[in-house]
Amino acid sequence: MIPATRDEQRRLLELQRVDTTIRQLEHRRTNLDEQKALDDNADTLRRVAAEYSSSSEELDGLQRRQKHLEEDIGQVEGRRRSEEGRMYSGLINSDRELEALRGEISALRSRKNQLEDQLLEVMERTEELDSLVATLRLRHSELTAAVERLTAARDAAAVGIDAELETARVRRVAATEGMSPEVVTVYDDLRPRKGGIAVAALEGRTCGGCRLDLTATEMEEAKERSARGLTRCEQCDRILVLA
């Protein structure tokens, strides 16, 4: 049996109350409504930021492609004009050469048509993306503002809980002061195995931990043992503190 004075046994109950308070405060701290709202918005912001970035990249690519196509069209058009100029210059007399030139001009025309079709597709996609990127930009800035606002709200809510936690931790230190380290160790080892409740008051004949009644014999033993040290509930193994 672990020796413990009556006073130490009573202080174990106080220690238990403080630890229960700390556990509840820590639970509230990690489950703040403000924290949940913040997490939700931060998740959405990450998704929107990724989409915004990939859409912007695609738009940049399209704008480069559009510029290249316009340059190519200009070059093809320039060549066609110059070939037409040669054809109508009257300097070419050979039928074979004229025929070749006509073929060349026709090929340049259809090349230009192809390029213009491609340009049209690029411009249509650019228009779609322009509007998507604008929507995403707006959504991104709204979400960024919301995350900032919610972070401040979460911090404000947490400040109150942190202050209560600080007070509870000071109370915990005070509760263990002067107590036998052996008693505190038994309590600390037992607590995680007993759902956070290692000490129970005996209420009449009922264990405050498991709500089961002690038999008459167990009552006698508990009284006798608690005069000298820690007594445990036969049913749930918690430390029993007699009034």
Ligand SMILES: [Zn+2]
């Ligand atoms: Zn019990």
